[in-house]
Amino acid sequence: MPILNRNAVTYVVxxxxxxxxxxxKGFKANQGLLLAGAVAYYSLLSIVPLVMLVVVALSHVIDPAELLETIGHYLEWLVPGQSKAIVTEVAHFLEHRDLVGWFLGLTMLFFSSLAFTVLENAMCVIFLHRVDTRKRxxxxxxxxxxxxxxxxxxxALVVTLVAGSLQVIGAESVRLFGVAWSLQGLSGALLYxxxxxxxxxxxSSIYMVMPVGTLRWQHALIGGVTATVLWEIARHVLVWYFTTxxxxxxxxxxxxxxxxxxFSLEIGATLLLFGAQVIAEYEKVVRGEDTSPQPMTTTTPEAG
Structure with a gap:
């Protein structure tokens, strides 16, 4: 069975x-920017309690300082230039974790889940052609x-362990032709x-799980690669803009x-949903469906 539909790939290429x-056009018809705004808003509410829960849970098996350093490094990918402020708040919370009761823990867990709930609803709008035929x-x-x-x-646990191993490698060096070559550059490249x-x-896992119905991993990977490339470009532009x-x-x-x-979450949510739109349009090409977008409309009942 071919990995990708040959006719669809030929059309796209x-x-x-x-x-x-x-x-x-499909993204505009689905009110993509409006959906991205909702996802970004709830992500803003969820990001701090989510990071706090993860750090408190993993701090029992990993050194908190190492854990915070790793999380701060990868938070820079999500909120360029602002990870330090978030990590500082998480570290302050970690110092007083003994005061956290079950009610606060449940409240944080609830707020941590809000972004995923809204994202699932946004995906339902983009993959509306699935919702019409499948229910969850x-x-x-x-x-x-x-x-x-x-x-x-x-x-986060796996990434922290691997990142720690790579940092150890970066502190080493090898001798070749009588010259000591540091492995720090290799370690940095591997971390990236x-x-x-x-x-x-x-x-890709979000595209696999969030939409209703079964999505082929190849299609999810298309959206994942698309969103990653676009976000990497946007992230570097944001870093340059905020620093200059x-x-x-x-x-x-x-x-x-x-x-x-x-602002960073708004851009990230827009690109995330646009990656979903790419998958939806590719599915339409694979199935030979009408690719002209159907804009979302609101009907008003006729006066009796």
Whole structure:
């Protein structure tokens, strides 16, 4: 069985601009920017309690300082330039974790799940052609965010252990032709590739799990690679902008961190949903369906 549909690949490769325009029209018809705004808002509410829960849980098996360093490094991928503020708050919370009761823990768990719930609803809009033919049991939708939080915790554990091993390698050196060559550059490159591969896998898993119905992993990987490439470009532009041109701290003052995080999450959510739109349009090409977008409309009842 071929990995990808030959006719669909031929269409996309032969008409890349037409396919891109088709994706943009579909994204606009689905109110993609509006959906991204909702996802970004709830992500802003979820990111701090989610990181706190993961750090508190893993601090029992991993040194907290090493854990915070790793999480701070990869938070830079999500909120460029603002990870230090988040890590500082998490570290302060970690110092007083003994005061956390069961009610606060449940509250944090609830707020951590909000972003996943809203993201699932946004995916339903983009993959509306699936929702019309398939339904998901409400218990699955209710448990899905918490399963994802558990998976993220396990992923953070694995990444921290691997990152620690790579940092140890970076402190070593090898002698070749009488010259000592440091492995620090190799360690940095491997850390970056680890983060990039983790980003692709995370986004692909979201595309696999969040939409209703069964999605082929090849299609999920298309969306994951697309969103990762676009976000890497956007992330580097954001880093350059905030370090050279931005005067956001002059305008917003003490609200700067929240505004910058919200702005970064808005862009990230937009690219995440656009990757889903790419998958949806590719599915339509594979099935030979009508690719013209159907805009979302609101009907009003006729006056009697």
């Amino acid at each position: 032969g008409h890349p601009l037409r396919f891109l325009l088709q994706c943009l 049991h409400y218990m699955i939708s209710a448990m899905l965010p918490y399963c994802y939080i558990l998976c993220l915790g396990i992923g 590739m680890l983060g990039l591969a983790g980003e692709v896998l995370l986004l 041109l931005s005067q956001v701290n002059v305008v917003y003052g003490s609200m700067t961190t929240a505004i910058v995080v919200m």
